[in-house]
Amino acid sequence: MALQIPPLRSFVAVAELRHFTQAADRVGITQPSLSKQIHTLEAELGTTLFERGNAVTLTPAGEVLLPIATRILADVDSAHREVQNLIGLRRGRIRLGATPSLCVSLVPPLLRRFHTDHPGVELHIEESGSQDLVRDLARGALDLAVVVLPNAGPDVDDAGLTAEPLLRENLVVASLGPLPGVGTTIRIADLADHPLVMFRTGYDLRDATLDACRQAGFTPTFSVEGGEMDAVLSLVEAGLGAAVVPGIVVAGRPRLHITPFTAPGLRRTIALAHRRDLALPHSAQALRDTLIAQLHGGGLPPGVEAITQRDQSIAPTDDDGTAGRPSRR
Incomplete structure (x- = not known):
């Protein structure tokens, strides 16, 4: 006996909603089709799963099956997402934003290296100021953005973003x-x-x-x-x-x-920002990893230093000691 995924989805929908018609709407099939799937599942298990009286309730067998079916469906959905993310490394798309100064310095070698490793991934670049990039990240128009963090502009926390300091x-x-x-x-x-x-x-x-x-x-x-x-x-x-x-x-x-400049000089912090409420797609995570490897692989010009993982536990500050926020360019 092999349990099929569609009947399990129908079963969980009925168990949660306690209503066959509403469950059919949730899973996107007709009510007769859903009832047929439930009957098929019950036949495969050799027991009834619902008491069909004035109200739909679970039988003891249904109570046992519900948490198991929920875990199975969660695992199936997770597997689907992981496979699609993996496929995305071969033919996905990344929307990257960067400030004009970074578009002529940090970004070109990054994209060359990433394209060599992942030639099937489409790269879309937006060149704009940090404030505009923060807004575009917050509304979902970008996956990642390389921004400048001096003490000006909107705080990434206010926009629901995470900024990972990369270099000073x-x-x-x-x-x-x-x-x-x-x-x-x-x-x-x-x-x-x-x-x-x-x-x-x-x-x-x-x-x-x-x-x-x-x-x-x-x-x-x-x-x-x-x-x-x-x-x-x-x-x-x-x-x-x-x-x-x-x-x-x-x-x-x-x-x-x-x-x-004579010490203490003028400094700025560069950070990689993305939305805090969304996990990075595998392709975007791969780009982030490529960027980190590039920065820590040596070859940075004098006066430019990569920020280590230990440094990232400390909030970035400007020369006046204030916390960094995205700049306009």
Whole structure:
């Protein structure tokens, strides 16, 4: 004797609802079909499962079968999900969000490595600010997002998200050549003597630079303003001024001269965010694992450090000691 899954589903539905018509609606079949499945199950077991009087009640045999059938169906559903997730590693889809600065630095080698291991998985990339990415994660439009965590923007907790800190990186000053009057490190106050290529309004690096300069007691001079990351770096390479940028984005630009800030400097934390109430699909988990392996495999540029598992037990903080929240870019 081999019990079939459809009759077990019908049995559990009737047992829980105590109503044949409502149970038929739940499992998506007609009431006569459901009754036939119950009779078939009873015939296979050699006993009745329900008392069919004014009210539908379980017989002692039905009481014994109900928890067993519930576990069987849960195992079947779990097996189906696991197999579908495994299939997803071969032909699934991942919706990944990242900020513009990360799209030109961290993301390309990550996707190249992941695509090599999982060529059948479709990769959809959204380039946007951290606040927009947090909103898209919360509404289910993204599976994962790589966001920046300075002390600005909405808290991921408020959006029902989990953010796993991945790395901390120093901001540096990029210029075409050594800046006059500047040694191996630069103070924020030294920026008063050098025109800057500035990001557009709303870019978090613009806000971080302006805030640091104000705290140092001056307003910086702009030679050019209004660009995104690629444009700003190209303008710096053209000799139009210096720019405050993440160290990771200039690692592949040998024409640029990099000057770190004098301690404590300016830092930011990069995190991988996803919805707290949903388990990651296997394909998204595989991408996360690939990213972790990439960060801990060495080869990070100076001023960029991967955050260890021990570090993750400590809430990320900014240089002023405040907890990190997603930035706009």
